Amino acid sequence: MSETTRGSGYGHQPPGRAEVSAGAAVSLSGLRKHYGEVRAVDGVDLVIAPGEVVALLGPNGAGKSTTVDMLLGLSDPDSGEARIFGQTPHDAVSGGVVGAMLQEGSLLDDATVGETVGMIASLHRKPMPVAEALRRAGVADLSNRRCTKLSGGQKQRVRFAVALVCDPHLLVLDEPTSAMDVGTRREFWQSMKEFTDAGKTVLFATHYLDEAEEFADRVVLMRAGRIIADGSVAEVRSVVSGRTLTAQVPGATVPAMASLPGVRGADVRGERVVLDCADSDATIRALITTYPQAYDIEIRALGLEEAFLALTGDNEGATR
Amino acid sequence: MKAAYLGLEAKRALRNSRFLMFTVVFPVVLYIIDVAAFGKGNVPGTSGVPYTAVLMVSLGAFGAFMAAMNTGARTAVERSVGWQRQLRLTPLKPTGYLVAKAAVGTLVALPPIVLVSLVGLLMEHVHLSAGAWAQAVLGVWVASIPFAVLGLLVGQLATAETMQVFTSGLMIVLGFLGGILIPVQVFPQWLSNISQVLPSYWLAQVGQGSLYGNTDIGKAVLWLAGWTVVFAFLVVRRYQRDSARV
Numbered sequence: 001m002s003e004t005t006r007g008s009g010y011g012h013q014p015p016g017r018a019e020v021s022a023g024a025a026v027s028l029s030g031l032r033k034h035y036g037e038v039r040a041v042d043g044v045d046l047v048i049a050p051g052e053v054v055a056l057l058g059p060n061g062a063g064k065s066t067t068v069d070m071l072l073g074l075s076d077p078d079s080g081e082a083r084i085f086g087q088t089p090h091d092a093v094s095g096g097v098v099g100a101m102l103q104e105g106s107l108l109d110d111a112t113v114g115e116t117v118g119m120i121a122s123l124h125r126k127p128m129p130v131a132e133a134l135r136r137a138g139v140a141d142l143s144n145r146r147c148t149k150l151s152g153g154q155k156q157r158v159r160f161a162v163a164l165v166c167d168p169h170l171l172v173l174d175e176p177t178s179a180m181d182v183g184t185r186r187e188f189w190q191s192m193k194e195f196t197d198a199g200k201t202v203l204f205a206t207h208y209l210d211e212a213e214e215f216a217d218r219v220v221l222m223r224a225g226r227i228i229a230d231g232s233v234a235e236v237r238s239v240v241s242g243r244t245l246t247a248q249v250p251g252a253t254v255p256a257m258a259s260l261p262g263v264r265g266a267d268v269r270g271e272r273v274v275l276d277c278a279d280s281d282a283t284i285r286a287l288i289t290t291y292p293q294a295y296d297i298e299i300r301a302l303g304l305e306e307a308f309l310a311l312t313g314d315n316e317g318a319t320r
Numbered sequence: 321m322k323a324a325y326l327g328l329e330a331k332r333a334l335r336n337s338r339f340l341m342f343t344v345v346f347p348v349v350l351y352i353i354d355v356a357a358f359g360k361g362n363v364p365g366t367s368g369v370p371y372t373a374v375l376m377v378s379l380g381a382f383g384a385f386m387a388a389m390n391t392g393a394r395t396a397v398e399r400s401v402g403w404q405r406q407l408r409l410t411p412l413k414p415t416g417y418l419v420a421k422a423a424v425g426t427l428v429a430l431p432p433i434v435l436v437s438l439v440g441l442l443m444e445h446v447h448l449s450a451g452a453w454a455q456a457v458l459g460v461w462v463a464s465i466p467f468a469v470l471g472l473l474v475g476q477l478a479t480a481e482t483m484q485v486f487t488s489g490l491m492i493v494l495g496f497l498g499g500i501l502i503p504v505q506v507f508p509q510w511l512s513n514i515s516q517v518l519p520s521y522w523l524a525q526v527g528q529g530s531l532y533g534n535t536d537i538g539k540a541v542l543w544l545a546g547w548t549v550v551f552a553f554l555v556v557r558r559y560q561r562d563s564a565r566v
Contacts, residue, residue, distance in 0.1 A: 074408060094411040102409075105402035110332045122324035123410035162406060 023086075025050045025170050025201040026071065030080035033066050040066040042225035044080070048203060050169070053196050055212035056205040058222035064205040065103050067222070068174045071203075072100055084170055092170075096124045099168035101159050103175045103205075107147035114143035117161045124166040137161035138191040153184030157191060164195070171195060173204040177211065189215050243280035247287065247297040249273045260286045322416070329424045333391050343390060344432050347383030351375055351436050355444055369531045373448065374503075376440035377456045377527035382500050383432025384464040385523060389487055391425040392471020396483040399475065399562075414559040418472065418552055425468025430461050448530070455530035463526045466519045466544050469551040476558040494520035500527075519547040 026048035033041040041063040048054050056064050069075040071082045073089030084092035092098045107116055117134060121127040134140045137160040142150065150158065156176060163171060171192075177185040192215070196202055206212055212219045213233050221229040242264065248271045249257070257266035262279030277283045280299050287294055334340065358371045398404055407417065437457050440446040448456065471487070478486045495501045497511070498520025504512050515521045522540045529535025 072409060074405060093409050096411070098409075100409050102402055102405050105406055107401070108332065108398065108403055110335055111328070115328050115331070119325055119328045120406065120410055122322070122328065123407070123412045125411060166410070 023050060024048060024083070025052070025085060026203060027083040027086075028067070028071065028080070031067065031070055031077050031082060032079045033063075033070060033075065033077050039225045041070065041077070044222075044225075044227055046220060046227060046230075048201060050085075050201050051199045052218055053202045053216050054204075054218045054220060055216035056203060056220050056222060057207065057209065057212045058205075059207055062222040063225040064207075064222055065174055066225075068100075068102075068172055068203075068205055072098065072172060074102075096126055096166035097168055098170045098172060099163035099166050100172040101156075101163045101174065101176050103178070105159060107150075107155060107158060109146075109148050111147055112143065113139060113145050113147060113150070113158050113161075116147060116158065117165050120162050121165045126167060127165050128167040130165060133161040133165035136164055136191065136194055138187070152179045153181075153187065156180060156184075156188060160188070160191065168200070170201045170203070173202065175205055175207070177206070177208070185211065243277045243299050243301055245273075245275040245277050245280050245283055245287070245297070245299045247273050247275075247294045249287070249291050249294045252291070260290070262286075322420075325412075326420055326423060329420055330427055333424045333428050339390065339394075340431070343383055343387035343428070344435055347379040347386075347432050347436050348439055350382075351379040351439060352443070354379070360444075366532065370446070372440060372444040373446045373531050374528060376436055376444065376446055377460065377530060378500055378524065380433040380436040380440075380456065381460050381463075381523050381527040382495060383436060384429035384460055385467050385495070385500065385520065386491060387432055388425045388429040388464045388468035389471035389474070389490065391428045392421060392468050393474040393478065393483045393487045395421060395472060395475030396478045397480045400480040404559075414556045417559060418469070418555050421472050421475075422465065422468045422552070425471055426461070426465050429464040429468065433457055433460050433464075452530045452533070455535070456527060459526045459530065460523065463523045463540070463544050466548040466551060467523070469548055469555060470519070472555045473551050473558070476555055476562065494518060497521075499524040503528075517543075519544055 024047045026046065028044050028046040031041055031044040032039075044063070044067055056067065058064050066075070070077045071084070071089060073082075073093055082089050084098050087095065087097065089098075111119070113134070114130060118130045121130050121133070127133075131140065131143075134143055137157045139154060139157050139161055142154060142158070147155070147158065156179065160173075160176070163173070177188055180188060189211075192202070204216070216233060219229075219231060219233055219235075220227055250271050252268050252271065252273050254266050254268050257263065257268055257273055257275060260266075260275070260283050262277050262282035263275050264278050265276040267274040275283060277299075284297065284299065287297075354375045355372055358375065360370060360372055363369050363371060363374055395404070412420075434457065437453075470490070474483060474486045474490070497515050498504075498518040499507075499515055500520050500523065504515050504521065504524070507515060522543045525535055526537075526540055526544075529540075
C-alpha cells in the first residue's frame, strides 16, 4: 500500500524484505535473550528496508522492548546479532545513525525543554540545530518551559525531539503513544510524518492494533518472544476483521463445526465450541438451523491475541 | 561540544535551590552556632590554634563533602526516570559520563568551602597565612573529588528512593569516623587506625593540617587519589553493566 506512496531518499525502491541486503536499515538475525527461565526474545529474524515504517505489534510481555533494547545495544543478546545500516548497534548509536524514544523514559525535572534537547545535541557529533528538532517535533514554543510543566502529550513530543536531534536515518520508538489519548496520538504521528516523508526508516513498538494499521506500512507481530507474523497492513486487517463465536453445542464435533459456513477454525471441548469466523453472520444462521439446541451463544470481535492465532494457526498458544 | 554539555549539567546542579540551601547554608549556620557554643579560645594542647579556625576548616570540608556526594547521588534520579538510558544512545562514553558528573560534583563542592571561609575571615576574624588559606580552601576543594565520585557510585547503585539512606549513612560514617565532625584525637587507638584508611580522614587532614602545619601532603594525595581511582573504576563498571531498564 505505501511502498509506492513513500518517496525513498535512498534512490531506490525498498527491496523485498526477504532479501537480506547489506543496505538494510535494520537486520536482526537469530536474536535471543533469556532471563532465567523466561525466553524474553526467542529467535527473532527481521530485515527492514530503508524507508519502511514498521510496527512491532504485540501484547505486553511479547518481547518487543527487549528486542528494541538489543537493537539499540542497550542490552546484549544471548545469541544472534543486530545491525543498523550494517553497523553494530554501538557504532550506529555513536554515529548518530539511530535515534530512539524509549519506553517509560522521562525527562529531567530541573531542566527546560531547550536545555534537555540541547544537552543531547551537545553530545552528538553532527546534530541538527536544537531549534530545528523542537520545530519538527512541534514543541518550538515550549523551549523555555520546565519539563515538569508539560502535559503527557507534550512530554512525548519533547522526547521525540530528543530522538530527532542527532538527525538519524532510523528512528526507533518503543510504545511512543502509550500515555496519550486518541487526539494527542494523532498529533504525534502528524509530527512524525515529516520524518517519514523524507524517506527515513521508522520502527515502532506498540500494542495498539489501530495505530499499527494507521501509521505503518508493515506490521510485525510478536508473541512470547517470537515473530509470529509479518505482513502488510492489508493482510493484517483482513485477518482482524473476523469474529469469534463461542457456544455450548451438544453433540458437536470438530469436523462438523469446521464445515459450517464462514468458519476458519474450530475448537471443541466437550460441548463448548469456539469458532474462528471469517463471516460470523453466515455461521450463526447455519449453527442455529443445524443445531437448534445450541445455547449460550456469544459473538465478539477478534482481540489482538486471537488475531495472532488466526494469522498463524498456532493452536498451542491457545492455552496461554 | 563537550563544554556545552558540561555547562548545562553545571547549570542544572546549581539551579536546585533547596539543595544549595542545604549544602551551602547548613555548614555556615552550623559554623556560627558551633563557634558560639565552643567559644573563641584556643584548642588545648596546640600552639594557639583557635576553635574558630578549626571549626571553619572542618565545616567547610564537611559542606564540600556533602555537596559533592549529594550531587553525584542525585544521578540515581536520572537513572530511575530512564534519562541515563537516553544518554547511552549518544556518543557519550562511560568515562565521559564519569568525568562530566564528577566535575559537576566537584564544582558544587566549592561554594560551601568559600562561604564558610568568608564567614571565618570576616565575622570570626580567623587569621591564617596565605599558604594556609590556600590549603584550607583550594586544598580541601581538590580533596573533595573522591566524594564526588563516591556520590556517583551511590547514584549508580541506589534507586531514587533509597539514595537518601545511602548518602546519610555514608555521611555519618565517613563524617564521624574520618574525623571531619569530631577530632580523631578523641578516638581510641584501634578506631583511629581504622579512621586512617578512610578518604574522609585525609580530607579532614588537608583541612586541619592547614592550621597545624602538619599535613603529610604526599600521603594525603596518595590516599585520596587511590580512593578516587577505586570509586571511578566501580562507577564505570557499573555504568557499563547497568544498561537494562530500571
